[in-house]
Amino acid sequence: MNFLANLGRVVLALLTEIGSIVIFIKDALLQGLTPTIYVRQILEQMLRVGYNSLPVVGLTAFFTGGALALQIYLGGSRFNAESLVSTIVALGITRELGPVLAGLMVAGRVGASIAAELGTMRVTEQIDALTTLATNPFKYLVGPRIIAGVITLPILVGIADTIGIMGGYIVGTRSLGFNSFAYIKSTADFLQLGDVTSGLIKAAVFGFIICLMGCYHGFHSKGGAQGVGRATTNAVVSSAILILAANFVLTSLLFSE
Amino acid sequence: MDENAHIVLKDVRKAFGAKKVLNGINLSVPKGRSVVVIGGSGTGKSVMIKTILGIIRPDSGSITIGGEEVTGLRGKERDALLQRFGMLFQGAALFDSLPVWENVAFGLIQGRNTPRKDARDIAMEKLRQVGLGPEVAALYPAELSGGMQKRVGLARAIAADPEIIFFDEPTTGLDPIMADVINNLVVDCVKRLGATTISITHDMASARKIADRIAMIHKGEIIWQGPARSVDTSGNPYVDQFIHGRAEGPIQMEILKA
Numbered sequence: 162m163n164f165l166a167n168l169g170r171v172v173l174a175l176l177t178e179i180g181s182i183v184i185f186i187k188d189a190l191l192q193g194l195t196p197t198i199y200v201r202q203i204l205e206q207m208l209r210v211g212y213n214s215l216p217v218v219g220l221t222a223f224f225t226g227g228a229l230a231l232q233i234y235l236g237g238s239r240f241n242a243e244s245l246v247s248t249i250v251a252l253g254i255t256r257e258l259g260p261v262l263a264g265l266m267v268a269g270r271v272g273a274s275i276a277a278e279l280g281t282m283r284v285t286e287q288i289d290a291l292t293t294l295a296t297n298p299f300k301y302l303v304g305p306r307i308i309a310g311v312i313t314l315p316i317l318v319g320i321a322d323t324i325g326i327m328g329g330y331i332v333g334t335r336s337l338g339f340n341s342f343a344y345i346k347s348t349a350d351f352l353q354l355g356d357v358t359s360g361l362i363k364a365a366v367f368g369f370i371i372c373l374m375g376c377y378h379g380f381h382s383k384g385g386a387q388g389v390g391r392a393t394t395n396a397v398v399s400s401a402i403l404i405l406a407a408n409f410v411l412t413s414l415l416f417s418e
Numbered sequence: 419m420d421e422n423a424h425i426v427l428k429d430v431r432k433a434f435g436a437k438k439v440l441n442g443i444n445l446s447v448p449k450g451r452s453v454v455v456i457g458g459s460g461t462g463k464s465v466m467i468k469t470i471l472g473i474i475r476p477d478s479g480s481i482t483i484g485g486e487e488v489t490g491l492r493g494k495e496r497d498a499l500l501q502r503f504g505m506l507f508q509g510a511a512l513f514d515s516l517p518v519w520e521n522v523a524f525g526l527i528q529g530r531n532t533p534r535k536d537a538r539d540i541a542m543e544k545l546r547q548v549g550l551g552p553e554v555a556a557l558y559p560a561e562l563s564g565g566m567q568k569r570v571g572l573a574r575a576i577a578a579d580p581e582i583i584f585f586d587e588p589t590t591g592l593d594p595i596m597a598d599v600i601n602n603l604v605v606d607c608v609k610r611l612g613a614t615t616i617s618i619t620h621d622m623a624s625a626r627k628i629a630d631r632i633a634m635i636h637k638g639e640i641i642w643q644g645p646a647r648s649v650d651t652s653g654n655p656y657v658d659q660f661i662h663g664r665a666e667g668p669i670q671m672e673i674l675k676a
Contacts, residue, residue: 199528286511289473293505293584294574295497295529 185377192297193304202305210271210372211313215320217270218263222321225258226250226328234337246337247344248351250329255356259322261408264367267314268400272375275306276396279379280389288380306372314368315361322357359415366411367404374400424449424614425582430469430479439465440476441638452608452615454629454646456622456660458669462638463618467584471503472496483582501529504580508587510571512559519545519555522573530578544573548603565596569603576607583608585617589624601627622661634660636669
């Protein structure tokens with residue numbers, strides 16, 4: 162009986178959590194993304210989510226592109242397919258690694274800071290204070306962050322794609338002996354627009370997930386410093402898992418087209 | 419008293435899970451008067467104010483402001499209602515990302531679309547009213563002492579000339595002299611605006627100073643209310659125990675039961 166009771170408790174807690182996330186999404190969409198729009202806040206958040214993430218995302222993409230080129234060369238040489246390096250690097254980065262790795266890095270950087278910031282605002286009653294100043298916290302805090310995430314993540318991923326392919330190019334031409342012109346030509350010949358756009362669509366979804374989870378866990382944090390710490394961890398873990406799950410779903414959808 | 423009652427709570431109840439926090443609150447606040455609600459920690463004082471503000475929705479009961487039912491208001495109507503309120507929070511709850519003057523002007527700029535320059539002028543005037551000079555305006559809240567933060571919070575609460583102001587523990591965490599300064603400012607500001615106020619506190623010195631009427635809350639119910647001067651002769655054992663701060667009496671702290 163004890164086992165059943167525990168099982169029931171876990172299931173109920175899970176359902177409660179899902180329910181409260183769904184209600185939060187509803188409020189975020191209906192209240193946060195409808196007028197009044199706080200343009201100043203959106204720009205500020207775009208700077209924070211996008212611009213300030215550039216170094217982290219750029220470095221990640223560069224090293225991943227380079228490592229990818231080495232691995233494919235090694236794997237390809239086992240059946241004389243070394244020439245595929247440029248194509249596979251380009252495809253792998255634009256379709257998969259660019260958006261996923263950028264998403265995960267931004268989740269760690271931005272998701273955590275959103276949750277910590279809003280969590281602190283919650284426990285110090287600053288969110289209630291917003292309400293008493295006739296400002297809807299969903300419009301002022303949540304909306305701008307989600308909009309910033311959805312807009313800037315695709316831009317970040319576009320840059321990450323470029324840098325990642327460049328990483329592969331540098332490794333390919335400097336240490337694997339590819340001809341520079343041939344490498345660029347085969348990348349350009351085989352890369353299709355759909356490869357890039359599918360990655361950018363993923364990026365927009367990931368941006369939504371990251372900022373939504375950051376805001377949700379920040380809004381629902383309670384119990385002082387420890388609660389804010391917990392909210393931060395939950396925001397990062399839940400957005401990382403949701404990004405990987407959404408990546409699979411989106412890949413299957415975009416693949417079947 | 420009922421004819422010019424400004425804020426009326428009737429049988430307001432709220433439970434969080436199995437824990438009943440408000441157990442049928444009945445309270446009436448006359449227009450332009452100051453009611454101080456006293457009571458120990460965890461008796462539902464803050465929750466009561468948050469139900470009036472609509473931050474927490476009561477499970478049942480009615481709350482009227484100027485005769486208009488306000489429970490369950492949404493969207494634009496609720497925004498319009500909130501414009502009539504000001505609130506001073508216990509920890510001041512200043513926005514630490516904004517300088518002092520923008521904190522004070524926040525409700526004007528964001529809530530009422532006042533041009534920034536005009537809002538800034540109003541903010542400077544309100545800061546002056548709480549005894550803070552223009553040199554404070556550009557500082558950030560983290561650079562201020564607790565007493566100064568409270569004063570900025572007060573300036574923010576009165577910035578939009580609200581008709582109703584809530585004070586949540588205005589003197590908690592301050593030294594007795596700063597507490598008295600805040601009490602005087604509260605009294606001054608309220609007089610100047612002619613606002614209706616509800617304050618919650620467990621500081622009796624503060625309650626005596628700012629209250630026209632005092633109400634005592636215990637276990638989510640108002641167990642006594644009357645004019646401020648009659649608080650010493652209430653004849654109510656709960657009130658007596660509270661105002662004299664005795665550990666013995668009808669109010670048993672949970673720690674004693676365990």
